[in-house]
Amino acid sequence: MSSSADRLPIRRALLSVSDKTGLIEFAHVLANAGVTLLSTGGTAKAIRDAGLDVTDVSDVTGFPEIMDGRVKTLHPGVHGGLLADRSKPDHVEAMNAHGIEGIDLLVVNLYPFEETLAKGAPADDIIENIDIGGPAMIRAASKNHAHVAVVTDTEDYDLITAALAAGGTTMDERRKLAGIAYARTAAYDSAISTWFASLEEDMPRRVTVAGTLKQTMRYGENPHQSAAFYVTGDQRPGVASARQLQGKELSYNNINDADAAIELVSEFNGGPAVAIIKHANPCGVATGKDFTSAYTTALACDPVSAFGGIIALNGTLDAPTAEEIVKIFTEIVIAPDATDEAVEVFARKKNLRLLLTGGLPDPRTAAMTIKPVAGGFLYQARDAGHVAKEDLRVVTERTPTAQELDDMLFAFTVAKHVKSNAIVYAKNSATVGIGAGQMSRLDSTRIAVRKSADAAEAMGQSTPLVQGSVVASDAFFPFADGLISAAEAGATAVIQPGGSVRDQEVIDAANERGLAMVFTGMRHFRH
Structure with missing residues (x-):
């Protein structure tokens, strides 16, 4: 003193x-x-x-x-x-x-x-x-x-x-x-x-990073790591600007996952969409006529992994959807807004955090991202890439149907937000199998199929959900084995960037199995 x-x-x-x-x-x-x-x-x-x-x-x-x-x-x-x-x-x-x-x-x-x-x-x-x-x-x-x-x-x-x-x-x-x-x-x-x-086209000679302390955390990714949350003043709607209505303070991992969830769901602006995230990877994504149907469909993709997950909506959370969400343990729900009735439903679950962002981030807005490495950091533009129907190039003898095209674009958009190697199966604008972060693209394909079978079994179905689906790969298939595995699982169409020296081998394998395949010309690695 x-x-x-x-x-x-x-x-x-x-x-x-x-x-x-x-x-x-x-x-x-x-x-x-x-x-x-x-x-x-x-x-x-x-x-x-x-x-x-x-x-x-x-x-x-x-x-x-x-x-x-x-x-x-x-x-x-x-x-x-x-x-x-x-x-x-x-x-x-x-x-x-x-x-x-x-x-x-x-x-x-x-x-x-x-x-x-x-x-x-x-x-x-x-x-x-x-x-x-x-x-x-x-x-x-x-x-x-x-x-x-x-x-x-x-x-x-x-x-x-x-x-x-x-x-x-x-x-x-x-x-x-x-x-x-x-x-x-x-x-x-x-x-x-x-x-x-x-204002310049070249990368700057010097780069600086600044932030203002918003929250000191009990720990980081693990209890032995110190951590804090800093905000940059960027006006992009999201977890940094969100208003928390209830629940305990957000952790490091909560913020990381909530950010991944709202960024993914903001990709869909044609109607209600829901994304369920676990460890920064989606375990279920779907669109629907309303948020309740979108949520239940997304949950069906991997109900086991969804336990304790993060749920994002691209619009106002309503009471019927809130009633469905509270049926399983959920860490966080993040959305632009919520009705008073939905807030009342969540009030019964004191530990469930509800974050309202007031809007959605624009997935096509240019910005820079930073990744630290020993002695420095990597500096790159955010992946604001987007593929539309007119960007697709059909490379197989069979042309995809209109429904397959819609599902392929949906699946490829989700794959953008899955850790590479990423494989996403989708049907009727909903994921039915996701394989994330494997060292081999073939392994991601097999994992997605296995999880789809597990989800079908949980629903009392004998046929895996991937039957009759399309499949998206975030990068090209380096060999035909991944595509063959997807075809054997029941996929009917494939969307991938293309660009491999073995593209023709993969195209031939698709033709032999009657698959339709399109190349996007754009890759979505996410590390």
């Missing part, structure tokens, strides 16, 4: 904020503590309109704000007060010689660059919201944290309020605030550099 003797009093504060949340209340706290207030532009006006005394920075610098406010705080009268090391006699002598007064507290949050960018503003507006004076002052005050406290987040007003009551700020408090401030300017510059990079 620090004594008042260890604390530096706050006598003079400079406030210049774009986000004025809590500003007036905080300014009153400072004024009541006898702190002299300095300010700029709109912040000064807001403080003055609240009936408080405030000195304009232009009165300190002896120079007016010019160039539409681009130049106002870049002056020795300000930066000398922030940077002076008051333990050094020559610094104090310089302050006295030039009439510079020390600034003990800097309160700055920056021009809303990220918000302006997210709104889709024109380039001129985006550029005008690149703050120059703010970051310069923040960096100066943070460097000189031995003598100056700096606040960049409104949530830290409480820290300063408590410090004032205790007689001033401690070194530990100022060091903590300086670290927060440098992270803020780093994130700000990262957003700006990323925007500039997005």
